[in-house]
């Protein structure tokens with residue numbers, strides 16, 4: 464069992480309800496290595512099979528004149544969130560002169576990897592005579608080969624898609640480039656490196672690629688991997704043209720705010736920046752108006768936690784976050800926003816960071832933001848939101 468457990472940080476774009484689709488696609492990725500180490504008499508070869516999104520199977524064959532006693536898989540996930548961590552796994556086998564065994568990385572146990580994630584690996588072996596050897600390092604790409612991907616690249620963005628024509632992909636690329644431009648002019652961020660944006664042909668296809676999806680997830684940014692996945696049907700182009708800049712903002716913001724203290728951004732800030740760059744979304748605006756009218760606004764402090772899984776509450780949360788960040792940017796400017804992101808990078812708490820840059824904490828922000836909307840503040844900041852069943856109109 465691998466020790467390489469990680470929680471993937473995800474961001475969510477939109478509310479759509481679909482079930483999980485678990486399709487196995489077993490795609491051989493045969494890479495073999497023979498060894499010829501002068502100090503060793505063990506022969507060692509390996510291969511790997513990706514079964515997206517569920518597992519990677521690492522096969523190994525080892526032979527020696529005496530019993531093979533130790534076999535170990537070493538692997539590294541190419542995720543910039545962490546210092547390079549080498550994980551190790553030990554396959555089951557009975558000591559013998561000829562061993563043919565495997566270790567299966569079960570993503571259902573460890574947490575999933577995004578499409579296109581790179582895993583470096585190598586095997587080491589030892590026999591009862593004390594010989595040891597290892598294979599060369601190989602890289603397996605955790606590709607979603609259930610689909611025939613096409614790709615286009617412009618600047619730092621590659622868009623991969625399999626449903627829809629070139630015009631569809633070009634429109635999403637245009638949205639990506641305009642999004643990057645806006646991220647720079649509106650927030651002052653210039654992301655470094657390259658990002659791959661996987662456009663699944665529908666929300667259900669996307670959900671089929673995510674092992675632990677919220678049932679309303681429409682887009683995900685895998686921070687640290689430089690990978691984004693979004694479900695966009697060909698008749699949902701305008702949704703896609705908003706979702707691409709939204710997720711690119713998460714990617715860009717994460718680059719400047721990631722730190723080793725484990726502290727992230729309050730959700731209202733992360734989603735507020737993403738929706739600010741995304742632009743006008745009628746559903747968000749309607750949900751915000753509904754919440755204002757019915758005294759159902761959620762406090763800024765509550766919005767610092769992950770948003771509700773209940774679609775109506777999540778919509779209000781996005782609408783509010785967009786409004787709060789718009790208020791901050793329009794009132795105090797993008798330089799202050801840059802300072803705020805930098806303070807978070809240093810690991811500051813939510814209230815401390817705000818106080819340091821703006822002179823008020825989350826409750827103070829709540830008050831000022833409500834005032835900016837013209838809302839009277841006979842309101843308990845800690846009140847829980849109770850939504851009626853109705854979808855915001």
Ligand SMILES: [Zn+2]
Nearest residue numbers: 474475476737
């Ligand atoms: Zn988001």
